[in-house]
Amino acid sequence: MVNLKDEFYKIIQTNEPVFDFIQAFALEGVWYWDLETPHHRWLNTKCYALLDYQPDQIPDWQGLLHPDDRLVATHWNPDQLDQTDFTQEAEIRYIHRDKTIVQVKYRRWLIRNPQGKPIRMIGAQTHQKKKTPAADEQQVLNQSLLGNQSIYVAKTDLSGNYTFVNDYFCQAFELNRIDLLGTSALSTIYIDDHGACQEAVIQCLQEPGQVCKVRLRKPLPDGQLRYTQWEFIAQSSAISQAIELLCIGYDVTDKVRVEDDLSVLMSTTREALLSINRKGILRYVAPSWSRLYGYGVEETMNESFAAFIHPDDLTGWVSALNEVTEWGVSLAVEQRIRHKNGTWLWSAAQVSIDLLKEEIFITSYEITDRKLAEAAHQASEQRFREIADNVDEAFWIHSADPFELLYINSAYERVFGLSPPRVAADTTFFLETILDEDRALVMAEFDHYRQGQEVMVQCRVLSIHKDIRWLQIRTFVMRDSQGLPVRYIGIVNDVTSQKExxxxxxxxxxxxxxxxxxxxxxxxxxxxxxxxxxxxxxxxxxxxxxxxxxxxxxxxxxxxxxxxxxxxxxxxxxxxxxxxxxxxxxEAGKVPFMPRWIDVPAFCESLIATHFSERPDERIVHVVIQGTPRRAYIDDNLMSHVLINLLSNAFKFSSRDPELRLAFGDHQLMLQVIDQGIGIPAADVANLFQAFFRASNTVGIQGTGLGLVIARQFVELHAGTLELQSEPHKGTVFTILLPLGSPDPDQALGEKVTYYI
Structure with missing residues (x-):
């Protein structure tokens, strides 16, 4: 059969947090000894109860050891632990509160670190046996008790005068023994406690052998009060056989102060302490429950705790309760509790279980205000998101320090074509969508934005539909009372239609x-x-x-x-x-365009013979042909107008013969009209193809300023270009470039099509 106790202590050896559990719920007196410090302490109240003491009544547990066992119990030799038989029970003696000797048997277990070195010893006291000490042993015990450095010991006669005080009494109260002996004990007691002291003495004298307890106060030089817990026993003097009063006391000042603080805390705490059994029946209800929820203790005891929980929260409560009872874990639960007046109050509860007692403890505190605030915040945030996610503007919020993206609405994705999570990881990622021409400007403004400046900039981005959109970006700075930036807000508007x-x-x-x-x-x-x-x-x-x-x-x-x-x-x-x-x-788009396949050299020779032969000044047009001549698909009427205008200007602005150069390429025909005349000033070249514009050096020379405008328009109707190069006093070159592509000349010969462009 498995020894459950041994199995239990095996768990202790591998799970140190179990100490807290042991301290609260172990059935035996349990202690541990830290071999590395070394340090020894009792883990639970069972050790103290064995000797009829409370933990706060014994500052030094070693003072309760039998004098003969004190050396053995307080000096463990770590080097000899491996030779110690821990399977056998050991014995030790303590001094009971009634001055008898308590013989205790206990077992020990070693806890080792991962390297196998002993680091801690745990002991469990199994049973006790009391015996009355012999006369010589009683004297040793009395001497041990009187010399104890954690207990006040005094004796008085029936008149209430001190006949004995131990060293610790004198030391703690800062009094001289010689000055105390023979004086009234009431002189060392706070005047308001004299009545309680006298009542305790009278009770002792009326009930010989009984211990009378009383808490008294002693004024200190600094005006504070020292609290002591006393036990009075009436006994016969060993010397005179007269009745004397033995007084044994403990300092409980710290305990009283803690109790006072706890009393104040419990009077104002918003926590309610409860315990239930596995079936959920209330077994204990603290007074704070009544203050928080309006029920009296008697109204809730033996009732089901679930009866006070909101129906919508019962499923969560049952689930948490099952998990706590099944796995022994501690869980936090939020639920609504019904107040006695019918309202529902939100509570946060910490639920844990005592596996030994099978009792479940609940620490509940009211959080209604917090839940209402959370609900209001969620509603506000929901309204904000509903508005933010349905507006056309994209906007975001940055924190100032650190510079982090806090929020960005869904419109950002529609505007920039980027999902907010990706933007949150890199706040400058949106720059990838901005056109290169605008990126430098936006980056400069973004630097100003990071420095806490308000900026406004317009830029172009490539949208998710691959079209170019115009955006206007504005930023605002939220500052604290000292004027320091705390939030940056950015708003983006699509202003494409406005820009158009x-x-x-x-x-x-x-x-x-x-x-x-x-x-x-x-x-x-x-x-x-x-x-x-x-x-x-x-x-x-x-x-x-x-x-x-x-x-x-x-x-x-x-x-x-x-x-x-x-x-x-x-x-x-x-x-x-x-x-x-x-x-x-x-301008009206009504110029007829009728291209056909023509022989270009023949066309040019005919044009020159008709308009520029037999001039009075006998000047002629020199024709130069480069490449293999080919037919071109052009409107001879429009092209005649172009060449006549250019050659007329060459004769008009030059005294030398002009030149017409024809250059045939694989897919392009180039016609150049070259003169060596007065040229065109550089400042006038940009405006030369505007209607009625004439160069500044043509004053006195006939012309309307329309010829070149018409010529360029006719060339562009052929899908060609008309360019010029000129230098004053050196001449001008007009270059016409025309395509020589389809249709097939053999099939198109003689055909003529009219286009109105």
């Missing part, structure tokens, strides 16, 4: 400004270009009118001359109107 409207307005404004400038230029040009031919025509008409009065043979040559002038000015006027109307058609 701004761009439209800006473009419209720019377009309006261009139209106004165009209008001004048109008015200025019209006042000059339109008025000049009209004035010339008017002048010729007036002269013709005068020549009509001359004889026909004389007037006819002059009239013919002026008619030619009129014809020439009308042609200029017509060309100006044509260019102006062409600009209007281009």
């Amino acid at each position: 409207k701004e761009f439209v307005l800006q473009h419209s404004l720019q377009r309006e400004q261009e139209l106004n400038q165009l209008k001004s230029q048109f008015v200025s040009t019209a006042s000059h270009e339109f008025r000049t031919p009209l004035m010339t025509i008017q002048s010729s008409v007036d002269l013709i009118g005068r020549y009509l009065d001359f004889p026909p043979d004389r007037a006819r040559p002059s009239i013919q001359t002026h008619l030619g002038v009129i014809q020439k000015e009308v042609e200029k006027f017509s060309a100006l109107l044509t260019d102006t109307l062409t600009i209007g058609r281009i």
